[in-house]
Every structure is written in structure tokens, then in C-alpha cells.
Amino acid sequence: xxxxxxxxxxxxxxxxxxxxxxxxxxxxxxxxxxxxxxxxxxxxxxxxxxxxxxxxxxxxxxxxxxxxxxxxxxxxxxxxxxxxxxxxxxxxxxxxxxxxxxxxxxxxxxxxxxxxxxxxxxxxxxxxxxxxxxxxxxxxxxxxxxxxxxxxxxxxxxxxxxxxxxxxxxxxxxxxxxxxxxxxxx
Amino acid sequence: xxxxxxxxxxxxxxxxxxxxxxxxxxxxxxxxxxxxxxxxxxxxxxxxxxxxxxxxxxxxxxxxxxxxxxxxxxxxxxxxxxxxxxxxxxxxxxxxxxxxxxxxxxxxxxxxxxxxxxxxxxxxxxxxxxxxxxxxxxxxxxxxxxxxxxxxxxxxxxxxxxxxxxxxxxxxxxxxxxxxxxxxxx
Numbered sequence: 443x444x445x446x447x448x449x450x451x452x453x454x455x456x457x458x459x460x461x462x463x464x465x466x467x468x469x470x471x472x473x474x475x476x477x478x479x480x481x482x483x484x485x486x487x488x489x490x491x492x493x494x495x496x497x498x499x500x501x502x503x504x505x506x507x508x509x510x511x512x513x514x515x516x517x518x519x520x521x522x523x524x525x526x527x528x529x530x531x532x533x534x535x536x537x538x539x540x541x542x543x544x545x546x547x548x549x550x551x552x553x554x555x556x557x558x559x560x561x562x563x564x565x566x567x568x569x570x571x572x573x574x575x576x577x578x579x580x581x582x583x584x585x586x587x588x589x590x591x592x593x594x595x596x597x598x599x600x601x602x603x604x605x606x607x608x609x610x611x612x613x614x615x616x617x618x619x620x621x622x623x624x625x626x627x628x
Numbered sequence: 629x630x631x632x633x634x635x636x637x638x639x640x641x642x643x644x645x646x647x648x649x650x651x652x653x654x655x656x657x658x659x660x661x662x663x664x665x666x667x668x669x670x671x672x673x674x675x676x677x678x679x680x681x682x683x684x685x686x687x688x689x690x691x692x693x694x695x696x697x698x699x700x701x702x703x704x705x706x707x708x709x710x711x712x713x714x715x716x717x718x719x720x721x722x723x724x725x726x727x728x729x730x731x732x733x734x735x736x737x738x739x740x741x742x743x744x745x746x747x748x749x750x751x752x753x754x755x756x757x758x759x760x761x762x763x764x765x766x767x768x769x770x771x772x773x774x775x776x777x778x779x780x781x782x783x784x785x786x787x788x789x790x791x792x793x794x795x796x797x798x799x800x801x802x803x804x805x806x807x808x809x810x811x812x813x814x
Contacts (some may be wrong), residue, residue: 552789552792552794553792554791554792554793557793558793558794559793588806588809588810588813589813591786591789591795591806591810592782592786592810592811592813594785594789595782595783595785595786595789595810596778596781596782596785597781597785598785598788598789599780599781599782599783599784599785599786599787599788600777600778600781600785601785602784602785602788603738603777603780603781603784605740606738606739606740607740607743607744608738608744609777620774620777623774624774624777624778624781625778627774627775627778
């Protein structure tokens with residue numbers, strides 16, 4: 443089914459096109475720049491078309507956060523599958539680099555406004571993203587929960603401090619190399 | 629010098645009264661609720677009076693963040709002075725508990741909007757607050773920098789994840805006890 447007579451999109455790929463365009467707007471302009479009407483304009487469909495896929499702006503933001511956790515999970519799984527010498531260090535670096543490369547998406551994924559408790563789809567996507575990390579530290583076992591939370595806090599704190607410009611990077615210093623050093627020292 | 633004929637404040641204590649009132653508004657309503665006019669009303673002075681102490685809303689926010697770092701530094705010093713059995717754990721817990729007890733102030737202190745590089749007073753207050761922690765992990769030495777950043781990332785991440793409601797606290801679970809467990813396991 444096509445969304446309108448002159449639209450190049452079919453129902454399924456319009457949703458994907460909207461999400462891709464929204465991800466670009468999110469990184470370029472931040473969450474404040476994201477509205478369903480702007481998105482319709484960016485994709486070249488009628489102002490009403492996005493509403494067939496997203497009830498509201500909140501639903502769009504939730505779908506973006508879910509997409510973020512899915513991409514994050516795919517990266518974590520790829521790293522684990524590559525059997526790195528030091529899995530914790532490799533996954534920690536992947537976590538921080540993902541945050542730095544997708545700053546606004548990362549902020550959205552962890553936004554206190556998007557309450558995961560009332561959004562089962564988001565909760566599932568977030569849990570799936572952490573499964574690889576949790577399994578690695580044994581956090582799927584009761585006694586591993588505290589260790590999993592500790593490992594998460596470390597890399598999340600590093601990501602947030604870097605994103606928020608709180609860690610003074612020295613002139614000429616390579617941020618990724620510093621991230622590796624900090625993670626290894628933990 | 630009095631600020632106005634019917635004001636109960638003298639120049640010096642009006643600034644302090646404005647800051648105290650602003651801290652209360654900040655915690656109750658968040659940063660968005662803080663304006664110099666609202667503040668004047670809360671303290672019972674003329675709308676123009678706060679401008680004698682703060683050029684702008686940005687100057688007020690900066691002064692609040694400086695106050696936050698000063699109180700934070702005082703707590704860290706008090707903990708260090710009490711010679712705890714495990715200084716790192718004690719200071720880590722103090723860091724996280726300060727964040728939980730002063731959620732909006734903590735967010736303001738680490739807001740990317742308040743660029744420390746262009747605000748020497750804020751930079752100094754922040755550096756002073758971390759001096760105790762830095763000294764403890766040897767971060768005032770060149771080779772201690774990475775260790776100091778790692779220790780900071782751990783506790784900051786834990787504070788942010790808790791503040792943002794990302795860590796699922798179990799029903800009946802004591803948050804401070806969980807914080808202690810997580811910090812000890814690091």
C-alpha cells in the first residue's frame with residue numbers, strides 16, 4: 443500500500459525512511475529540532491503521513507531510542523563475536539565510542555523523560571542491548587548483578603563526562619587512546 | 629548599604645539569600661523554573677534587586693554551580709578528615725549520595741551548557757572540589773591522571789544512572805546499600 447499517490451514510499455519503507463531522517467536531524471539539531479511535521483518535509487511526504495507510523499512525537503522518540511539500542515546491541519555482539527583479548531576492555535571502549543559517535547541518540551536512549559518502565563518495547567530493546575555485557579560479567583546470575591551494574595557505571599560515567607565536556611582533553615591528545623587507558627586502568 | 633528602603637537585606641546577605649532561595653527553587657522546580665524575577669518575588673525584594681548581584685540568569689546559574697561545588701568539596705573534605713577505613717569507597721559513596729540528595733544542583737554542576745573553560749570561577753570551584761579525590765588516587769601526579777579519571781567515571785556514572793532512573797531498584801531495596809555494594813565491587 444502506498445502512502446499517497448505521488449509518494450515514493452511504501453508503507454514499510456516510509457517508517458524506515460522517517461527513522462533514518464529523524465536520526466540525521468537528531469544528530470544535527472538535537473532533540474528539540476525533531477517534530478513530525480519537519481520530518482515529513484525532510485522526507486518529502488504530506489504532513490499527515492508520519493502520523494500513520496507514529497502517534498505522537500513521544501512515539502517517534504521512543505522508536506528512535508529503540509533503534510539506538512538495536513544498533514548498540516549489534517555493535518556489542520560484533521565485538522563479543524570477534525573474541526577480543528580483553529572482552530571487558532573491548533566492550534567498554536565500544537560503549538564509549540558509540541556514545542561519542544552518536545551523542546544525541548545516546549542522550550535520548552538514556553533520557554529520564556523516556557521512562558522505560560511504562561514502555562515495554564523500549565525496556566526490551568535496552569535489556570537486549572545489555573545482555574552481551576551482562577552475560578560477560580556474569581550479571582545474569584543473582585550474585586553477578588552488582589558486578590554488572592559496576593561495570594556499566596564505569597563506562598557510562600566515562601561516556602557522559604566526555605559528552606558533557608567535563609574531562610579536559612589535552613591539546614593533540616587522542617580521545618580514543620585516553621578512553622582505552624582509562625578503561626584498562628579500571 | 630541597604631538594597632532598598634523597605635528591604636530587610638543588606639548588600640552582602642541579599643546575595644546569599646538569593647542563592648539559598650534559588651537552590652530551593654532549583655530542587656523543587658528544576659532549572660527551567662529559575663528566573664531572576666521569580667527569585668526577587670520569592671525573596672520579597674524589587675524585581676531589579678537581583679540584578680545588583682547577578683548580571684543575568686546565566687550568571688545566577690554559574691553562581692549556583694559554584695555554590696554546589698563548594699558544598700560538595702566541604703563534604704569530600706569532611707569524609708577524608710574522618711579517616712575512613714576505605715577512603716575510596718567512602719568518598720565514592722559521598723559523591724553518589726550528594727548527587728541523589730541534590731539532583732538538580734548536581735545536573736547543573738555538570739551541565740554542558742555551563743562551559744567551565746570560559747568561566748574561571750567555576751573551573752576553580754570544580755577543581756577544588758576534586759582536589760581531595762585527586763590527591764587520594766595520586767591524580768595530582770602525571771601518572772595518576774588516568775587513575776583519577778577512572779575513579780571519577782565510576783562514581784559519576786553510578787550517580788547519573790541512578791538519577792536518570794536507569795538502574796532498576798528492587799521493591800524494598802535500600803538504594804544507599806546498593807550504592808555501597810556497587811562501589812566496593814569496583
